[in-house]
Amino acid sequence: MGILEELPGINPNSIEEVCLSKNPLEFIISCHILFLLIFSYACFAFADSQSDLRATVVEAFMAARTLEHDVEARKLMTADLEHDYLHKKRISIRVRSGRVVAFDFDPARIVQPNERKFQVDVESIWADLNEQVFATQYERLRFVKVKNEWLADKIEFIRSVPGKKLLPFNVESEKRAKLALAVVKKFMKAVVNRNPKAAIQFTTQEFQTNAGGQEQLEQLLAGPADPHYTAYDLRSLIQKDKKEIEIKAGLYSVRKGKKGVEIIEARLIARQGKTDWNIDNFQLERRSDGESKRNAS
Known part of the structure; x- marks a missing residue:
């Protein structure tokens, strides 16, 4: 019974x-x-089990696209899509210019016209080779069953929403601001890549001391393992005094292999030394309003 x-x-x-x-x-x-x-x-x-299976297939394919190399993603494609992915201009240009760093979709909106294929709309966030977010893409994915295995057969880019531009700078000298910004980008890339030793190279000695020493600062900059930082964006740049600039940034936090993203706002202070700019403070302030609702599930 x-x-x-x-x-x-x-x-x-x-x-x-x-x-x-x-x-x-x-x-x-x-x-x-x-x-x-x-x-x-x-x-x-x-x-229900079939619906769960399709959602798992989509999640696995999109998660593979977030990896640094596309080998795993290509294993989950049909031969036709793999060819387009590597050679078709509309797709290959996007792949060469960056990668998917976060994604989301609604499993309830998966459409399956028959037993051999289904499609779903996906929202993907893209970052350039320096881990800086440059756009949100809205894609339509089609999957087909090949020898009892679901493979991605088509990627259709429906529309693209560019990331917010930082310009114009609210600074006294745009030239000095660009020099400071170059250091900020290198620092943020190192943080996203979980390379605290590289990030520390762009910090002031005073910041290292205030953080409790290099070891304590490395722990702060390494960030959590899972969820982990996968990309960043720059939101504002304001000059505080002649040699100090405040930068607001967003850190994109995701769970490994899972859909969803949480954006955490960070505050940085760049200070000009005798020869160059360095990071004098780095604080995680809060989760960005509205954006944090797209939590990983």
Whole structure:
């Protein structure tokens, strides 16, 4: 009676009593109803499992596209899509200019016209080779079943929303601001890549001391392992005094292999020394309003 106990609104004991009844007609009708209930339950369970499978397929493919190299993603493509991915101008240019760093989709909106194919719309966030976000892409993916394995067969870029531009600078000297910004970008790339030793090279001695020494600062800059930082964007640049500039940035945090993204706002202070600019402070302030709602699930 295990499966009967899971059927909503059904009393297994009552069904058992009816099925053991000496009334043949009552017995046949009851068994027929029981069969329909079990069949319906099995169909719903199968549909749910298929829906979960499709969502897993999409998530695995998109997660593979977030990797530094595209080898794993290409394993999940048909031969036609792999060719387009490498050679077709509309797709290959995007791939060469950056990569997907975060993605999201609604499993409930997966459309399956038949047993051999399905499609889904995906929102993907792209960063350039320096880990800086430059656009949000809206894509339509099509998957087909090849030898009982689901493979991506088509990537259609529906529209692209460019990232917000930082210019114009709210600074006294745009030339000095660009020099400071170059250091900030190198620092943020090192933080995203979990390379604290490289990031520390762009910090002031005073910042290292205030953080409790190099070891403590390395722990701060290494960030969490999972969820982890996967990209960043620059949001504002304001001059505080002649040799100090405040920068606001967003750190994109994702769980490995999972859809969703959380954006954490960071505040940096760049200070001009005798020869160049360095980072004099780095603080994680808060989760960005609205954006943090796209949490990894």
